[in-house]
Amino acid sequence: MLRLIPHWAVFYDEFWDAIIRRNTLFIKLRYLAVLMLLLFLFISNYLLNLHLSLKQTWAISLISLIIIIYNVSVQKIRLYVGCSIDKFNKMHLSLIQMIMDLILLTILVYYTGGIDSPIYLFYIFHMIIGSLILPGHLIYLICLSIIITYSAMIILQYNNWISSHIITGLYLNYTVHPMSYVILFILVFSTMMLSSVFLANKIAHQLYMREQQLVKSIKELKDSEIEKQKYIVGIVHEIKSPLAAVQSIIDIVLQKYVGPISKEVEEKLLRVKKRIEESINLINNILKISKLKLLTQLNYEELDLQVLIRNIIEKLCEQCKAKNIQILIKDECKLSKPIKGDKMLIEMAFSNILSNSIKYTPKDGLIEILIKDSIDSLIIILNDNGIGIPKEEINKVFSQFYRASNTKNKDYEGSGMGLSVVKEVIDKIKGKLEINSPSEIGSIERPGTNVKITIPLPKTNKLTPLDKIIKQADLKI
Numbered sequence: 282m283l284r285l286i287p288h289w290a291v292f293y294d295e296f297w298d299a300i301i302r303r304n305t306l307f308i309k310l311r312y313l314a315v316l317m318l319l320l321f322l323f324i325s326n327y328l329l330n331l332h333l334s335l336k337q338t339w340a341i342s343l344i345s346l347i348i349i350i351y352n353v354s355v356q357k358i359r360l361y362v363g364c365s366i367d368k369f370n371k372m373h374l375s376l377i378q379m380i381m382d383l384i385l386l387t388i389l390v391y392y393t394g395g396i397d398s399p400i401y402l403f404y405i406f407h408m409i410i411g412s413l414i415l416p417g418h419l420i421y422l423i424c425l426s427i428i429i430t431y432s433a434m435i436i437l438q439y440n441n442w443i444s445s446h447i448i449t450g451l452y453l454n455y456t457v458h459p460m461s462y463v464i465l466f467i468l469v470f471s472t473m474m475l476s477s478v479f480l481a482n483k484i485a486h487q488l489y490m491r492e493q494q495l496v497k498s499i500k501e502l503k504d505s506e507i508e509k510q511k512y513i514v515g516i517v518h519e520i521k522s523p524l525a526a527v528q529s530i531i532d533i534v535l536q537k538y539v540g541p542i543s544k545e546v547e548e549k550l551l552r553v554k555k556r557i558e559e560s561i562n563l564i565n566n567i568l569k570i571s572k573l574k575l576l577t578q579l580n581y582e583e584l585d586l587q588v589l590i591r592n593i594i595e596k597l598c599e600q601c602k603a604k605n606i607q608i609l610i611k612d613e614c615k616l617s618k619p620i621k622g623d624k625m626l627i628e629m630a631f632s633n634i635l636s637n638s639i640k641y642t643p644k645d646g647l648i649e650i651l652i653k654d655s656i657d658s659l660i661i662i663l664n665d666n667g668i669g670i671p672k673e674e675i676n677k678v679f680s681q682f683y684r685a686s687n688t689k690n691k692d693y694e695g696s697g698m699g700l701s702v703v704k705e706v707i708d709k710i711k712g713k714l715e716i717n718s719p720s721e722i723g724s725i726e727r728p729g730t731n732v733k734i735t736i737p738l739p740k741t742n743k744l745t746p747l748d749k750i751i752k753q754a755d756l757k758i
Contacts, residue, residue, distance in 0.1 A: 297364040299492065300371050303414055304359065307378070311352040318345045318389075325448070332449040340392040344385050351381055375414045379423065382407055387430060392446045396435045396458065396466060399451070404431065404470075405477050412481035424478045432467045439463055513567065521564045528557045581621050586652060586659065587612050589624070593632050600639050606646045613653040620659055620738060622710055627736075630706040634663060634732055637700065641730070642667035649722055654738070661734045664720040669728030675716055679704045712736045 318341055325331040333341075355378055362374050386407065390398045404427055411420045437443045439460070447455060458466075531554050533539060535547065542550070587610065594601075594608055601608060638648050642665045651662040670678060670685050678685060678700050700716070707714040713735040723729030 296489070296493075297371065299489070300375065300414060304371060304375055304378075307410060308352060308356050308359075311348055311382075315345045315348050315352075318348075330450055334446065334449070337392050337446055337448070341389065344389050347385060372414070376419070379407070379411050379415065383423070383427060387427075387434070390431070391434060394447045394451070395438045395445060396463065397447055397451070397455075399448075401431070401470075405473055408474055408478045409481040412478055413485045417482050417486070420478055420482060421475075424474050428467075428471045428474055431470065435463055435467065521561065524557055524560055524564070528554065528561070531557070582624055584620050584622050584624055584627065586620060586627075586661070589628060590631060590650060590652075590661075593628065593635055596632075597635060597639060600636075604639065604642070604644045604646065606639060606642055606644075606648060608648045608650065610650045611652070613651065614659070615654055620736065622736065626706045626709055630703045630734070631661075633700070633703045634734075638663060638665040638667060638730065638732075641665075643727065646727070647722060658738055659736045661736070663732040663734075664722045664729060666720065666723050666727045666729040669718040669720070669723060669730055670716070672718065675718060678716060679714075707734060707736075710736060 322333070322338065322341055325333055355374065359371065359374060362369065362371055364370050383404075386400070386403055390401050390404075393400050408420065408424055408427075411423060415423070434443070438445045439457070531550055534542065535550055535554070590610065594610075600606075635648070642648060646666055648663065648665045651660075651664075653660050653662075674685050680701065704714055715733040715735075717731040717733075719728030720731040
């Protein structure tokens, strides 16, 4: 099998992507070429007062039909042609298309005048196209073959060894060109062809090389990011250990196992304990982010989203009771089957979102969770009537360590990592996260926040008539 893959193509996925994109473009261009040929027939006969012979008309019409037939065939066949280097691949298919195009173009040039054909310039166009796909040595070989073939056609027609098909009406007083003109024409045509191939192939090669270098640089950056995250995980774990030890010692002192302490000292120790808890939470969030960046493979399993959310609410039940916050769940899904996803990631995302809502919703607040689906996705909408987010800061809340201006007081302590963790998770599972404020249940005093998560459903999940029954369930805490 003829090897057409250049030696410098190291990252084959990106190389084949470029080939596929260009092949798709050229298939579309062939349909445009057929349209142009049909327009040429119409314009020549009815607008430009050119007189095409019956043979020329039939030749152009037949060429148009052949282009449509083989272009449709290629469009279908290419779906079954792979990208294996050692087998028939998309590059071989491109070569076949190139040869077919040039054969049909040569026949078209012959039936439209040979040396006087207005269509011969499309040879140069095809050489430029070929230079974007085929390797240099092969496109030069094709270019030389065209030069020899076209030159031979011109000389044979000049000597009347084959018939000429001049378009009648294209020239007012047509005369046969002298040999000096024929020789000069062939020299100029050859020079233009070879120059076009040289420049186009050189530019295409540089673009391919630059693309390969960019892919290599991106890979190196990803590898560096992985090493950095591994280093962060190791260091942060080391920082967490002494903080946990200090927290244990403070608990012992506060429980008065080492003797009585004054109220003033107890207040100071409680403040220290609270700060340590915030530091440990911050460390845990940093670890979550780092582990997410290191995660290369998701563990997909069937999940019942309503059960998962209820389990998260149960874990946060004490926080809700302490602030007398009511949580309502409304399930309006039409899909009876469970979704597929990574349980750890989805649980992490919803836990962070719900924790945020509870944290920033004052006493006697309300949180509503709506679960619904569309044809290809599952949608979870969370509304609360908490303090909300200033409109001009909504686009900033996904940044790490960013905290909205209305949260920076003693009642709302936090690290500003919660929503960045959620964003990382949703991006990881190819979902979409949207945040707005005020929410649908907010008020002027308590505008609240609206969080909308869209999770793509697997294509195998299909709706049935029974699935269209709307289920509703309310959970009150």
